[in-house]
Amino acid sequence: MTQKVAVVGAGKIGEALLSGMIRGGWSPSRLLASARRPERAEKLRVRYGVECVSASEAAKAADTLIITVKPQDMAGVMDELAADVPAGRLVISGAAGIPTTFFEERLTAGTPVVRVMTNTPALVDQGMSVLSAGRDAGETHLARAEEIFGGVGKTLRVPESQQDAATALSGSGPAYLFYLVEAMTDAGILLGLPRDKAHELIVQATIGAATMLRDSGEHPVTLRENVTSPAGTTINAIRELENHGVRAALLAAIEAARDRSRELASGRG
Ligand SMILES: NC(=O)C1=CN([C@@H]2O[C@H](COP(=O)(O)OP(=O)(O)OC[C@H]3O[C@@H](n4cnc5c(N)ncnc54)[C@H](O)[C@@H]3O)[C@@H](O)[C@H]2O)C=CC1
Numbered sequence: 001m002t003q004k005v006a007v008v009g010a011g012k013i014g015e016a017l018l019s020g021m022i023r024g025g026w027s028p029s030r031l032l033a034s035a036r037r038p039e040r041a042e043k044l045r046v047r048y049g050v051e052c053v054s055a056s057e058a059a060k061a062a063d064t065l066i067i068t069v070k071p072q073d074m075a076g077v078m079d080e081l082a083a084d085v086p087a088g089r090l091v092i093s094g095a096a097g098i099p100t101t102f103f104e105e106r107l108t109a110g111t112p113v114v115r116v117m118t119n120t121p122a123l124v125d126q127g128m129s130v131l132s133a134g135r136d137a138g139e140t141h142l143a144r145a146e147e148i149f150g151g152v153g154k155t156l157r158v159p160e161s162q163q164d165a166a167t168a169l170s171g172s173g174p175a176y177l178f179y180l181v182e183a184m185t186d187a188g189i190l191l192g193l194p195r196d197k198a199h200e201l202i203v204q205a206t207i208g209a210a211t212m213l214r215d216s217g218e219h220p221v222t223l224r225e226n227v228t229s230p231a232g233t234t235i236n237a238i239r240e241l242e243n244h245g246v247r248a249a250l251l252a253a254i255e256a257a258r259d260r261s262r263e264l265a266s267g268r269g
């Protein structure tokens with residue numbers, strides 16, 4: 001396949017994708033990157049052997065153009081490159097909130113657009129990428145996006161109406177889990193453990209629990225019940241979590257993330 005893929009906005013997510021594609025066997029000669037800062041471009045060149053060009057050059061050369069700039073920068077980038085995207089090329093947006101119509105309105109009529117919400121575990125090939133087709137994108141375009149994002153983890157197709165919810169759950173999800181690990185490590189400190197030991201205990205418990213969630217086929221409630229002995233230690237902790245409204249806090253937090261995604265869509269930066 002001679003397809004060329006360009007990543008415009010090679011920050012955290014853009015770099016995760018580029019590095020994942022290279023780990024997955026893509027030749028750097030089939031990849032292009034566009035970064036705003038020259039030192040960033042140089043770093044990508046040295047680290048991955050990927051050629052760095054302007055956004056508009058990337059748009060002209062790529063069969064598939066992936067745009068991973070911040071939602072607030074998306075209008076500016078599209079002003080810069082939309083006219084340079086040849087008809088029929090695939091445009092993939094990795095931005096939170098921004099709907100496919102935003103791109104369709106700015107690109108040549110009929111340009112296929114796919115919206116993807118990935119997450120930072122893509123850096124370790126454990127990403128979760130949620131894909132939706134825009135008006136003019138079909139099976140081949142979704143399959144091409146899946147080929148790229150599937151190299152750095154799992155993919156799932158959803159209707160675009162579910163993208164803001166997916167963003168709140170799996171896009172932001174790693175941050176909530178890191179936050180929990182951080183708070184649980186503090187709890188270890190409170191109980192007198194050294195920080196490095198508390199960290200190690202929680203990280204391994206997290207990896208073990210995540211593996212069970214993925215591989216055991218059991219419902220999370222069953223897995224939790226299996227830990228929770230009658231008159232044991234765990235139920236005391238669960239009572240405190242309920243007393244402090246942790247479940248309600250998570251519902252409210254994830255709803256707030258969904259709402260922010262909607263705000264970004266309406267241009268409220
Ligand atoms: N960080 C995360 O966990 C996730 C982020 N996203 C989405 O990915 C997108 C990127 O997020 P991050 O990678 O975290 O941000 P970032 O700030 O690390 O990367 C964005 C990059 O785009 C570059 N950029 C801005 N304008 C440019 C232009 N005109 N030409 C070339 N490069 C330009 C910036 O210099 C920066 O390096 C956002 O839209 C965000 O909503 C999606 C899923 C997860």
Ligand SMILES: O=C(O)[C@@H]1CCC=N1
Pocket residue numbers: 096167171172
């Ligand atoms: O916080 C954000 O806006 C981005 C989108 C999902 C994860 N990080």
